[in-house]
Amino acid sequence: MRRFGKLAGFFVVFIAVIAAFCNVSFAASVGQVSANPDQGWRRYDDTDSRIKYSGSWLTENVSSNYNSTSHYTSTSDSNYTFKFVGTKFRIIGVINQDHPTNNSISIDGNIYTMSEYATSLQRKIILYEETNLSFGTHSVTVTSKSTGKFTQIDAIDIDETGYLVDINTPDAPTNLNAISGNKKVDLSWGSVEGAASYNVKRALTAGGPYTTIATTSAITYIDSNVNNDVKYYYVISAVVNGTESPNSNEASATPTAPEVIGNPGILEITMTNGQIKEYDLSGAELLAFLNWYDGKSDGTGKAYYTITKKNNIKPFLSRKEYIAFDKISSFEVKEYTE
Incomplete structure (x- = not known):
C-alpha cells in the first residue's frame, strides 16, 4: 500500500508538470504563423481606418485570413502607412511564390527590405517585426517594389501598452524629465516640430487619469503647485495646427524639503x-x-x-x-x- 501511494504521488506530479509545460506560450517570430497576437501584443485588422493605402489596392475575403480579410496589390510603388505610439510592431501577412522579396519598409524615415516570398501559400505570417524602438510616436510605410507580384497585409500588431493613431496626428513629445525640488517639480522635454504649444498634465497615480495643469509654448515648465513628500506623475502633449498629439512618456517626481542644517x-x-x-x-x-x-x-x-x-x-x-x-x-x- 505504501509503495502504491508513492507511485500515485509521482504520477500526479508528472501529470502536473506535463500540463504546465503544455500551457507554456511560445512567442512566434518572423516567418512563422501568428494566428492571434502573442502575449504583450495587440492586433489591428487591415481594415482599420488608421491604416492608409495609397495606389491600387484590393480586398481579399478569405476565412483563413485574420478577421477573414486582407489588402493586396500587384502594382509597384503602391504603399500603406500607419502611425503608432509604442515601442514595437509586427506586420502580419501572406507569403507565396508570386510575392516579392524586395519590398521596402520605412521606419521613421529609415529604409529596410521586407520579403513576402515563400515556396508555398501561407497565411497569418509575421512578415516583419521591430521590437527595440524607444517609446514615442513612430511612422511606418511599406512600399511594393514589384509589378505583377502580390504585396499583401493581413494585420498589424502593436505592443499592448501602445496604440495606432491617425497618420496626421502630431508626434508625441519625447524624453520628458522631472526633477524634484522644495515644493516644486522642474519639467523638461524634447520639442515637436511645428508645435504651437504643449499641455502639461499631472496625476497622483501612475498611468493617470491626468489633469491638464498648464499650457506653455516652452519646452520647460516649473510646477510650483505641489506639496512636499507627495509623488506626482506627468505627461506632455503637443498641439500642432490645432491637433493634439498623444501623450509623452511618463515621468514622476516627489518634492522634498531641504535638509535642515541648523544654526552656526x-x-x-x-x-x-x-x-x-x-x-x-x-x-x-x-x-x-x-x-x-x-x-x-x-x-x-x-x-x-x-x-x-x-x-x-x-x-x-x-x-x-x-x-x-x-x-x-x-x-x-x-x-x-x-
Whole structure:
C-alpha cells in the first residue's frame, strides 16, 4: 500500500508538470504563423481606418485570413502607412511564390527590405517585426517594389501598452524629465516640430487619469503647485495646427524639503592633552564634523578631520588644521543665531 501511494504521488506530479509545460506560450517570430497576437501584443485588422493605402489596392475575403480579410496589390510603388505610439510592431501577412522579396519598409524615415516570398501559400505570417524602438510616436510605410507580384497585409500588431493613431496626428513629445525640488517639480522635454504649444498634465497615480495643469509654448515648465513628500506623475502633449498629439512618456517626481542644517556655532574641542581648541563654524560645517565623528566612532571614515580656518590667512593661500580622532577627549557645540 505504501509503495502504491508513492507511485500515485509521482504520477500526479508528472501529470502536473506535463500540463504546465503544455500551457507554456511560445512567442512566434518572423516567418512563422501568428494566428492571434502573442502575449504583450495587440492586433489591428487591415481594415482599420488608421491604416492608409495609397495606389491600387484590393480586398481579399478569405476565412483563413485574420478577421477573414486582407489588402493586396500587384502594382509597384503602391504603399500603406500607419502611425503608432509604442515601442514595437509586427506586420502580419501572406507569403507565396508570386510575392516579392524586395519590398521596402520605412521606419521613421529609415529604409529596410521586407520579403513576402515563400515556396508555398501561407497565411497569418509575421512578415516583419521591430521590437527595440524607444517609446514615442513612430511612422511606418511599406512600399511594393514589384509589378505583377502580390504585396499583401493581413494585420498589424502593436505592443499592448501602445496604440495606432491617425497618420496626421502630431508626434508625441519625447524624453520628458522631472526633477524634484522644495515644493516644486522642474519639467523638461524634447520639442515637436511645428508645435504651437504643449499641455502639461499631472496625476497622483501612475498611468493617470491626468489633469491638464498648464499650457506653455516652452519646452520647460516649473510646477510650483505641489506639496512636499507627495509623488506626482506627468505627461506632455503637443498641439500642432490645432491637433493634439498623444501623450509623452511618463515621468514622476516627489518634492522634498531641504535638509535642515541648523544654526552656526562654536565647536569647542578638548584634546587628550588638556588643550582646548575653538572653531567658529557654519551650520553645514558643524553637521559635517558631527557626521564624521559619528562615522569614525562606528569604525568608518578618515582618522582625522580637516577644519579650514577663516582668520589670519595672509600671507598664505589657506590654513587648514587636521584634528586626529584619537586625540579628541570631548567636544561641545555652542549654537548661536546670526
